[in-house]
Amino acid sequence: MIGGLIGIISGNFYSRANAFSMMGFDSFTSKELMDIREYTPLRSWPTDDILISETIKALDATEHQPDFVYTITVQGHGDYPKEKILKNPEILISGPFEEETRNQWEYYVNMIHEVDKFIGNLTAALEARDENTIVVFFGDHLPSLGLEETDMATGDTFQTNYITWNNFGLPKKDADLAAYELLASTTNDLGIHEGTIFTYEQSALDAKTTGSQPYLEGLNHLQYDLLYGDRFAYNGEDPYPATDLVMGVEDTSIISVWPSYFSGYVVVSGKNFTRWSKIYVNGEEVTTYYVNDSRLRMLVDDIEDGDTVVVNQMGSGNTVFRSTQEYIYHDPLAENTETALTE
Known part of the structure; x- marks a missing residue:
């Protein structure tokens, strides 16, 4: 399986190129490798629509083999302006807001509306490729708008929904998961049982023991062994050295x-x-x-x-x-x- 990472982010920021190599990715298409032409109204971030063509490029770069592509969106990120920026917003905000707060929420909601369009266009492009594909959508943080637990339907600012889409009839299945179990669960549904951490988590998912003390302690010990310990899980060897990461696919x-x-x-x-x-x-x-x-x-x-x-x-x-x-x-x-x- 070929792993590609795509993000409208700087290749060196947070030493990303080095980190993604350590994670096993084969390629990383950062913003420096993209012909970016469209930006958000504040021009603080590129619009996400460029990620459609870049994702398709990554998939098309490897013929007749499976791909794992991790795509990072940015359009919904802040800062969110306190002054009114959008002259004719598609989504209008109502409620007992101060004007500055209203402007911030109006900007954020309309950027998320654009991200929603991007998701629709992305899945349409993937459907047109006529290759079995599953996409997992999730967010890793809330907008920086002062949200508290009382504002959340879940009552927890560290919970988020995730969405899956596929074009080969895989049935919908709801599950409450820890973020680190999401890909293990997805690959389990696909019949892919590879990787030391993944197979450990998949066994617990099948046995419905995730969240138990023995499971969490075992996961902690396994992670320490692989990251900092003597790699007893691999008989002291390092079977997964850092990849020779290539920037871009073209x-x-x-x-x-x-x-x-x-x-x-x-x-x-x-x-x-x-x-x-x-x-x-x-x-x-x-x-x-x-x-x-x-x-x-x-x-x-x-x-x-x-x-x-x-x-x-x-x-x-x-x-x-x-x-x-x-x-x-x-x-x-x-x-x-x-x-x-x-x-």
């Missing part, structure tokens, strides 16, 4: 480099460029102007005939996430000058 490439003397730029034409693409000439970064996913520009004075050009997908701290092949630049004017001198 190559970035240069097709051509050509001058536009009238505009004063040299144009780099290629594939899968993003706003985090940077042009390097002879190993040195030059000022890069993003045009679209197939075109970048640099100043004509930053390159000479015979120079080597590479486009790097950059993360924070000058981390290179992905690189194109080298391309040798040929300046037509230099060739004409050489011909004239020869003659």
Whole structure:
């Protein structure tokens, strides 16, 4: 099974690329690998709709084998503005709110409404692929709007609902689960019984002993053994070393480099460029102007005939996430000058 992670988040933030490698993912498509064009009204987050195409890319990148894809959405995140931002909101808020609080809730609810549309479009795209697929939707925290336990229908700010969708007729099954049991339960329903922690949890789910003291103590001991102990569960070996994580699932490439003397730029034409693409000439970064996913520009004075050009997908701290092949630049004017001198 190939594991891919997709999120409109920085690849290096919280050392995510390193953490996801330790978790066993094979690829990580961070925001630096996405051609992001749409943002929320505050422009604080990209809209989630780009995750549809990125999820499909991850699934299509591995033919004839199962995939596990973890996709992180961001559109519902704060901050939530106290001033009115939405001129014509689709969802209106009513109730005894102060104006600032009303504006915050109005913004949040309408962003969640957009996320709801995204979910519908995502499942439609997955349905169109005609491949058996199950999706588990869940949230990991509440909005930062001061909610307390008395505001919650469950009476608990640490409980959340989850939703599953599938396209192969798997019956709906309600279950109250700890967050760490959710994937074990899902894979159990699919007949997938792999992984030390998962099989331990699945055995308890089948025996209906989750939450019992022996189960929790055993889980605690097993986790400690695998993370910090001597790995007695694996006879002292480490069968799951960190993966050689690849950033993104599509190559970035240069097709051509050509001058536009009238505009004063040299144009780099290629594939899968993003706003985090940077042009390097002879190993040195030059000022890069993003045009679209197939075109970048640099100043004509930053390159000479015979120079080597590479486009790097950059993360924070000058981390290179992905690189194109080298391309040798040929300046037509230099060739004409050489011909004239020869003659």
